[in-house]
Amino acid sequence: MAEVKLSNVSKSYGNVRAVRNMDLTVADQEFLVFVGPSGCGKTTTLRMIAGLEEINEGDIYIDGVRVNDLAPRHRNVAVVFQNYALYPHMTVYHNMAYGLKRRKFKEQEIHRRVTEAARILGIENFLERHPGQLSGGQQQRVALGRAIVRQPAAFLFDEPLSALDAKLRVLMRAELSKLHDQLKSTMIYVTHDQVEAMTMGDRIVVMNKGVVQQVGTPKEVYYAPRNLFVAGFVGSPPMNMATGELRRDEAGNVLVVTQGLRLPLTEGQAQRAAPYVGMSVKFGIRAEDLHAEAIAGSENFPVVNMKVTVVEPLGFETHLYITNDHEEFVARVSPRVEPRVGEVVPFMFDVSKLHFFDAGTGDRLLI
Amino acid sequence: MHLDWSILWSKIPLLAGGAVITLEITAISLFFGSLLGFVLAILRVAKVPVLEHLAKLYIVVMRGTPLLVQLFLIYFGLPSLGLDLGAWPSAIIGLSMNTGAYVSEIMRASILSINISQWEAGTMDSSYFETLVYIVLPQALKRMIPPLTNQFIITLKNSSLVSLLTIQELFRRGEQIIYSTFRAFEIYTGVAVMYLIMTSTLGALTEYLENRLEV
Ligand SMILES: Nc1ncnc2c1ncn2[C@@H]1O[C@H](COP(=O)(O)OP(=O)(O)OP(=O)(O)O)[C@@H](O)[C@H]1O
């Protein structure tokens, strides 16, 4: 149970800067998830914490102890590898017992911990098997068990569910969350699966090109993305984006205007937007904030006629690709809405949910 | 021209005695050769400073020169430096040193063929050498059995060269019998069959061992 702290940590491979000046504190007992596109440095970060990768710059502290020069086995962290890395020549029992054995635990204590972990994970019946005789899901549990028995200060997971089929992934996702509640230990989890990040993380770290873009709760990164990258990366379908200008009309209202849209802002937004009037901005709106059906308060939403180009019924909801000949958006609507392709449908824009970004830097504007 | 196999039958006890010596020399050389090969492989895999490069150099030299030249250097050459080892030690040292170079390459390749994540998982829980011993080597061992068997068979056959150091092993016994009987075809055939029996027994033995390790 420990706090993990990275202070100005950097890592390069030749001239590839895998991780740049990372400052991050993972609180004791926190479930922290790293997300980001392929190659953004998630695995590298995890491996630096584990000690499998040397760091070029900065310091890493686990439980207040600087671990830069500590061998992996002395860092009191356990890794669950993406490919599990189970030992094929050992039984499940010995796979789990190995770390304890090497640390000179008493045979009795090893047995107690292994059987306890096996019980929690539901693999008691496989203890005498070899990994090759297990299904992917069972191997995954053994990999977890190997980490659990150590009772480490922190668990490090590198896309542990990516090798499982979709159904099992959903199941294990819930089990991992449960496990976290049970074990109350710090967990650092790498994934590029958005759903995993949103559902499992106490906080999410969004990375891009080796740089931390935002650290926040799932709600924070979803509802208040700090920049264009986060806005575009988090959420599926991704946030609708457009470029426009903030203008004030004769009546004193503030609008965001594009070639095809004139969206009046709410009073509160208008006040906050005052310093930016006359400027070009990027703005975004999530697919669920474009309404085809009336909701509470939608009588105040500006209405825009949009042509439907693609209909994607997903069963529990439908995604509509819509256009006004200048912008293309995706709207997430109820399956009751069943427009034909080519049909023009009036959409109510919940402008209070607009996100504004500086067109130059991409940083979020507080509007 | 007719063949007289009865001469071969009568000489079988003599040849068999030679085969025993061949087996002795081979077994001892394989033992020391494997030991040497293991050490050389570990020096290179673990990248031990300086020694790693010396090991590499050693392997290049041993693989790049004929075994016969190596044996003669030891047996006929060293005495002029005041080091007269005698036939048996020379034979065993030469064969061991030569085999060791090849064995080390086989072992190194097998060790390197083990997925890096096994090393990484191991080092999360144990030192480099513990990881090598408990995690990597047991897996590598299984993979090295077929190529090692091959090498052991080569060494067994190569041991015929030590006949030139006056050792009374299978091939030399055969030659001597031919000098006195002039029955080259029958005797060489007998010698060949005896080598074949030894090499195929060795092959069958290691295959059995490999299957035992299968689980
Ligand atoms: N051993 C290595 N040698 C050279 N470059 C490396 C090495 N490991 C990683 N990199 C580079 O460092 C960058 C970050 O890689 P990293 O594996 O951390 O990405 P990631 O976020 O885990 O991606 P993914 O989602 O694909 O697993 C990439 O550009 C990658 O090519």
Ligand SMILES: [Mg+2]
């Ligand atoms: Mg990765």
